[in-house]
Amino acid sequence: MRQVRRALASALILAGSVATAAAQAKDTIVFGVSVPLSGAAASWGIGTDWAAQQAAKHINEKGGIKVGDKTYKVEVRSVDNKYTAGDAMKTVETLIGRDKVRIITQSVGTAPAKAIQALTERDGILMFTSAWGRSVKGPKFPMTFTIINTPDEVLAPIYTTVKLRHPEAKTVLLLNPNDASGQDTAKDAQKYWTAADIKVIDSLFFERSTTEFQPIVTKIGSQKPDIIDLGGTPPANAGTVLRELEVQGWKGIKVIGAGTGSDVLVRTGGAAANGTYMGLAADFDGPTATEVQRKLNAEAKTVLKESLNVIHMGGYDGVMAAKAGIEAAGSLDTKKIADVLPKTVFETSYGKATFGSKDVYGTPQQLLIPIVVTQIQDGKTVEVIRILPDELKKRLAQ
């Protein structure tokens, strides 16, 4: 009899805890984040995950997300896409299938994002991405929104700046990873360097697993380009290439179109990283940074031991965009959220922003935020120019 009573009590406790967990799960929205948490691109993923967690914490502290008269808490679950299409697909399948995620607030990398789109677009899952390549955007992908500046926003300003500051430069050599991200970047870079009246003398690629860069560096050095554009090369690899280039005696202008930050680049490249122009880095301690960015950056330096970059900040902004979309739509229906997002002005880490650039991509799915060109000077990221998009100015004035 005692055993029966014990069994009944255990069953009741179990049922109670399952019911509580179910109730908790019901009032929580789980956002997915697909980022590289290992490998050479890990510095992008670790910071992005951290920034997304901070956004969720910030939202929860302010009371959560309101949908009608119901309030939801936010939870962010990050998976390691290893910056590869295969791992991105596998891990996001888990997020969608097991965790019932309906919104991916950040997907880092063009190749992973393109792979995920096969699932997200088919199943109506909303995806915010920092994918650099143009091929993830447009009318064919109504559920995909880009959360950071991309080649069409960044390359013309950075290349024009380089051209103005170094009028003697006539040739450029491109180096990118050999995948969808790198190939898209190379194509765009070719277009914008030509527009800036600089001749592209070669476009080289390397596998992401490459550890020995000497052969490729010898090839670069022997072609004597005035400028080397490392495009979408991850910071750890870019630093190694710059260091080896210096060893082999090359002294030219260094550009990383998708360069995101100086910390890892300077640690790997040392003094060779100085002078590098970057299109995706920002000084989040500087006078032009917002209060949110300064606070996040200060915390990141303590927790992650490195400064945040633009891709990391996309982790924060993806969560904020998802919150704004849900609240504006008054629904968790992702199609309704996607419809309402381009009409919504919302708070990001950069201040108020919205989605636009329909004239460039055919659909208004590009986040409009300041475009910043920076340069590494004495190991620090220094802002060279800052441009606020005209479309954002107009929308904010309305």
Add this chain to the structure above:
Amino acid sequence: MDLVAQLVVNTLQIGSVYVLFALGLTLIFGVMQIVNFAHGEFFALAALVVASLMPALSASLGLPLWADFLIALVAAIGAVIILGALTYWIGFERYLRDLVGSFILSVGLILFLQGVLVEIFTATPRPIEPIVPGTISILGGRITAQRLLVIGLAIAFTTMLYLLLQKTKLGKALRAVAQDREAAMLQGIRYRRISFYGWLIGVVMAGLAGALIAPLTVSQPAIGGDYLIKAFIIIIIGGLGSIPGAILGALLVAFIESVFGYYYDLTMATIVMFVIVMIFLLVRPQGLMGHVER
């Protein structure tokens, strides 16, 4: 910059690390008749220990960089020996001369150790500054003093391994076991004990390669993957279980990477390596210096 000299210098600097890495792998195969797919994790462990300890030692002890490196190197090899002993006692000891069992075990070990390394060291890339600064020109080919030091140390470690195998009692036992296990046992050689020593020497070679590469590259838990693939190519070309074959194979692979990487690209260099591997498997499966099993 003299191109030929630079390509030769590139070959030597790439090949020096490949030699150490592949020597360990081929030695383990020779003695234990198993293929250690987790070899890259021992390499990564040593690189990560050096890359993590060096900055901490520099900040706390105030010793010269070479002394910090020496301490970090000893710690890294210590960590590799401990991990090597544990993995042998817990797992590989049960799968000696069992290719399928050891394959499954070592593949599982990759996943496990990768997770452990990420948990302990995080996935953040860890660069450290060179111990020996400066750049040297050799017949027009430029190389950092640090790379030159690594080449020197790689030659020294390879020579030490060669002498150990040729001149010591342990080396003779290792070679005897690799050539004919039953005959060696009949001579009183304790196969399990010798296998254990062979395994430890093998993983220590991977650890030495990892520790030496740490100041030259960016260490992170997945760093061993690329080296493992190259090492397989090397030991197939050189001959499974053959020490001179591993040295020859490593230099050949480094040469292909250097020359084809320059004239075409690194992807083409890898394709050429795989084509050569296929040719070897079809025409000379025992490799350049391996033995034919009848």
